Amino acid sequence: MKESAFTPRVENMNNILKKEGIDCFFVTPSSDMKYLCGYSIKGDERFLALVLAPGHEPFIIANILYELQVTETPITEFTYWPDGEDPFALLKTEMEKRGIAHDTIAVDSSMPALFTLQLTSLYPDAEFVNGSPLVQPLRIYKDRQEMDCMIEATAKADIALKKCMDKGLYWIGKTESDFMAELAYEMTCLGLAAPGATVAVGANAAVPHHNTGNTVIEMGKCLLIDFGGTYKNYSTDMTRTYHFGEPSAKFREVYQVVLEANLAGEEAAKAGNELQDVDRAARDVIEKAGYGEYFIHRTGHGIGIDCHEGPSAGAGETTIIRPGMAFSCEPGIYLPGEFGVRIEDQVLIEEDGSTKVLHKLPKELTVIK
C-alpha cells in the first residue's frame, strides 16, 4: 500500500490478527473500512471487501464499476469482477494465488448476511470470528490526521448552531422540525454530512432521546439541541440548551448546576485519570446540588468515525485516559413534565497529553428575548 496515515493502522491490525491466530480479515464497507483505508462507500449488493492477511499485501476485491474509487485509496492491489460473474469464486482464486490461509477468518461485525453466508459456504471448514472488536483498541487512540478531522468537524458544528441561534426571536412560533431543517441546512452548507439532531422544546427536553416533532418554540420555554454530522468520515456531537424569555429561578439554578458539572467533568478529563473519573466529577456536582436522581445516563461516550464508539465516560470504566482519546462530556438534569438541560462538548486528549475542549460555542446560559 501507499505510505500514508493508514500504513501504521494496517500494520498494527496485521500484528493483532497474527497474535490472535487469524489468517485473514474480510472488511466490507463499514467504519472499520474507513479506519483501515479511508474508503467511505455505502455498501450495496455488490460484494466489495478489503482483505488483510498478516505477511501479505492488503488488497481490495470490488466490482469493476468501483475501479475509479478504490484506486483512490492507499491500497495498491485490486482484483475486479464484472456484473454477471461470481465475486466469491474470484476471491477464492485470489486467496489461493496469494497463498493466504483460511483456517480462521475474521469478518467485520456489520457485514451483511448476504455476504457472510456466501463466505461460510465458500470456506465451510473455517472458523469465523467477528473481527471488529479487534479493531476497536486501535480506533480508541486517534492519530494526528484523525484529530485534525475532529477539530475541523467540531468547528463547523459550532458555526452551524451559532448561525441558527443568531436568528433569535425568529424562532418563536417555529417548530422543533423547522429548527432541525435549518440546522441541517447550515451543516450541509458547511460540508458536514449526515446531519442529525434532537431538537426539544420545554418538557420535551426532559426526554433525553426525544424525537424531534411539531412542538412549537415559545417564550418561556427552553430549547435543547443535540446534534451532529460527519466531516471526512469523523463525527461531531454537541448539545446546548437555550431559553426563550425570562427563565424561572429553578431553570437558572438547574442550568448552573449542569454547567458546573460539565466544567468539572472536563476538568477531570486529564491524561492519567480513568474515564470513570470524568463521570464521577460531573455526577458529584449534580448529586451535591440534590439532582442526582435526575441525571439518568453516563456522562460521555467515545467518539471518532462512529458517533458512539470505544469506552464510555461512565461508572466502572477504568480505562486510563491517554493521548489520542476523544469522548463527550454531557451531563444533564431531566425534570419530567418540566424541562431538561444538557450541555455537551467533545474533548480530545492531544499528543502532548493536554486536554482540548473541541466545541468553543459559549455555554453560559443564553436567554433570548
Added chain:
Amino acid sequence: MKESAFTPRVENMNNILKKEGIDCFFVTPSSDMKYLCGYSIKGDERFLALVLAPGHEPFIIANILYELQVTETPITEFTYWPDGEDPFALLKTEMEKRGIAHDTIAVDSSMPALFTLQLTSLYPDAEFVNGSPLVQPLRIYKDRQEMDCMIEATAKADIALKKCMDKGLYWIGKTESDFMAELAYEMTCLGLAAPGATVAVGANAAVPHHNTGNTVIEMGKCLLIDFGGTYKNYSTDMTRTYHFGEPSAKFREVYQVVLEANLAGEEAAKAGNELQDVDRAARDVIEKAGYGEYFIHRTGHGIGIDCHEGPSAGAGETTIIRPGMAFSCEPGIYLPGEFGVRIEDQVLIEEDGSTKVLHKLPKELTVIK
C-alpha cells in the same frame, strides 16, 4: 398479531417459508422488517428480530429498552432481554418453548455478521439461507396502504423541487451543494426523511451518478436534479433537467428526444406488457433520433421501501406488469464534456390496472432567464 395491512403480508410470507421447507425466518431491522411489520428502527448492536415460523404466532425479541416501540407494531408477542443478559440464550429458550424447528433457518440479507455468526454458533447443525429473496416477490406488488404512501411521498417531492425552482435566477452563482442543501431543507420541512440528491451543472450532468460538489450554477448551463427521500418508509425518486439562459439548438433537440422517450416509456408502462417493453419504447425513441449510444443505463428500476428494488425496466426483463407494481421511467442522454438530460418519474399500476404517473411536476423544457 393485530389485524392490519401487515396480516396478509405475514400470512403470505409464512406460506412461502412453508413451501420452501424453511422452519423459521429471523428478520433484523431492514426493509424486510418494515414490510412485514412496519417497524422502521435503525439497527444497532442490541439484537432485535422479528421471528416468523409457519404455524406459529410471529414474535419479536428485543432489548427491554425498545419495549415501547415494538408494542406499537401489529405484532402481539414479545420477549425482552435486559442489558447484561444474552439475547441468544433467550432466543433459544423461546424457540424451544414454542416448539419451533430450526433445521433450516432463513435470515434477512442485511443481518450484520455480529448476529449472523452468533446464530450459526447457536444452531451449528442448521442450514442457513438468505431469506430476503423470498420476500422480494411479495414486495413487488404494493397493497393499498403502500400505494397511498408512495402517492403522498411523490406529491411532497414535487412540492419540494417546485419551491426550489421558483427561486429562479437566485441560483445563479450558487453551487450544486447549495442547491442540494436547500432542496434537503424543503424536503425535511415537508416530512420527507433521509433526503438525498444528485445535483449536476452543465457537463457534470453527463455523468449519471455525479457527486454533487462545488460547481457553480451559471447562465448558459443546464441543471440536472435527481433526488428523493422517504415518507412513512416509502421512497420517492425523480429527476428533472432545467436550463439557465437560452439553451443551444442541440440542447433543445436532446431535451425533446428525452422527453418523448420518457412519455413513450410511460405509455408502454401498461398492465399486461412486459417490463422490458418500457425500456424498448423509451430506447427506440432515443435510437431513432441517433443518440442510442448516449443512453447508457436501463430505463427504470422497481421502487418501494427501497429506492431500488424488484425487477428493472430493462432489456430482457420479461416480468409482466401487473397492478401494484411501481417503477421509475428515466431515460437520459449523456454527451460527455457537454451536458446531460434525464427525466424521471415514478409510475404506479393501480388496483384497477390503470397507470398512474406519480410525479406531476411539468417536464416540458423550462428555461430560467
